[in-house]
Amino acid sequence: MTQTAIRTETAVTVRDLHVRYGDFEAVRGVDLEVRRGEVFALLGTNGAGKTTTLEVIEGFRRRSSGTVSVLGFDPGTQRGPLRDRMGIQLQEGGFVEEMTVSETLDLWGQLSARDDRTGRLLDRFDLAHRKDVRVSALSGGEKRRLDLATAVWGSPDLVILDEPTTGLDPGARRRTWDAIQELQEAGRTVLLTTHYLEEAEALADRVAIMHEGRLAVSGTLSEILASRPAGFSATLPPGVTPPPGVDGPHVQIHTDDLQRDLTAFLTWAAAHDVELTDLRAAPASLADIYHAIREES
Numbered sequence: 001m002t003q004t005a006i007r008t009e010t011a012v013t014v015r016d017l018h019v020r021y022g023d024f025e026a027v028r029g030v031d032l033e034v035r036r037g038e039v040f041a042l043l044g045t046n047g048a049g050k051t052t053t054l055e056v057i058e059g060f061r062r063r064s065s066g067t068v069s070v071l072g073f074d075p076g077t078q079r080g081p082l083r084d085r086m087g088i089q090l091q092e093g094g095f096v097e098e099m100t101v102s103e104t105l106d107l108w109g110q111l112s113a114r115d116d117r118t119g120r121l122l123d124r125f126d127l128a129h130r131k132d133v134r135v136s137a138l139s140g141g142e143k144r145r146l147d148l149a150t151a152v153w154g155s156p157d158l159v160i161l162d163e164p165t166t167g168l169d170p171g172a173r174r175r176t177w178d179a180i181q182e183l184q185e186a187g188r189t190v191l192l193t194t195h196y197l198e199e200a201e202a203l204a205d206r207v208a209i210m211h212e213g214r215l216a217v218s219g220t221l222s223e224i225l226a227s228r229p230a231g232f233s234a235t236l237p238p239g240v241t242p243p244p245g246v247d248g249p250h251v252q253i254h255t256d257d258l259q260r261d262l263t264a265f266l267t268w269a270a271a272h273d274v275e276l277t278d279l280r281a282a283p284a285s286l287a288d289i290y291h292a293i294r295e296e297s
């Protein structure tokens with residue numbers, strides 16, 4: 001039977017996903033939606049269940065319950081038609097150690113249904129000078145770049161990257177970000193996991209944070225940031241008594257209404273002729289939210 005892809009606005013839909021390893025439930029009711037053409041970053045604590053969730057989406061791991069749809073297919077039963085449209089970078093790549101870098105990419109090209117050029121990917125991931133080196137002699141970061149090159153071979157509709165920049169130096173990380181942005185500009189969908197909050201901030205249209213098998217928060221960065229208190233801080237001159245309810249001389253306020261509370265504080269300072277130093281106001285950062293989730297559990 002020929003399987004035709006169903007056109008959907010979402011590239012990946014996961015509903016009430018549960019995955020058990022024996023008695024241990026690693027994923028405990030995850031709902032996730034990755035829209036076509038977006039970069040979606042799955043963040044989380046160690047052991048939160050990110051890789052397990054990706055493996056189910058990739059069709060490599062059986063789910064205990066829940067529904068999963070990837071580009072209109074169920075990866076549990078329809079991996080064949082998905083393989084041609086999905087590029088995957090695993091946390092640990094499995095290459096033939098005796099083959100050289102360019103032989104590995106050439107072989108990849110022969111096995112892939114998508115067209116691309118080994119030379120383009122060698123250049124893109126700064127591997128041209130290592131093209132005749134055996135995989136066994138590559139450094140950890142070079143292997144990671146080779147993994148990435150195979151994942152983006154032929155610009156697949158959906159690219160799934162598990163910690164794509166772990167172990168990469170700043171230059172290689174930058175090139176990886178460029179490659180991800182190129183995929184997005186070409187209308188591709190990217191689902192990635194990362195431990196680097198600045199990576200999610202730089203690349204992702206939407207973010208979810210996973211903790212102990214569940215999604216703690218998800219949404220656009222601005223939605224998530226707006227859901228947590230912002231803050232401002234300032235230092236009072238010596239001998240000045242702070243306003244009621246405020247500790248000094250180093251004032252640190254967390255607030256759900258930054259404009260209202262900052263205005264009140266500045267009005268108080270002006271009325272009392274107080275000259276503030278180090279005045280700063282900032283929304284919650286992704287790092288604040290991440291740490292709050294850890295603390296709340």
Ligand SMILES: Nc1ncnc2c1ncn2[C@@H]1O[C@H](COP(=O)(O)OP(=O)(O)OP(=O)(O)O)[C@@H](O)[C@H]1O
Nearest residue numbers: 021022024026044045046047048049050051052053
């Ligand atoms: N094959 C397995 N058998 C038993 N338990 C497993 C197996 N694979 C993962 N686990 C456990 O399931 C939980 C989730 O693991 P997973 O690798 O999905 O987390 P993660 O969020 O990707 O973590 P990290 O950020 O550390 O890579 C962990 O407690 C892990 O020890």
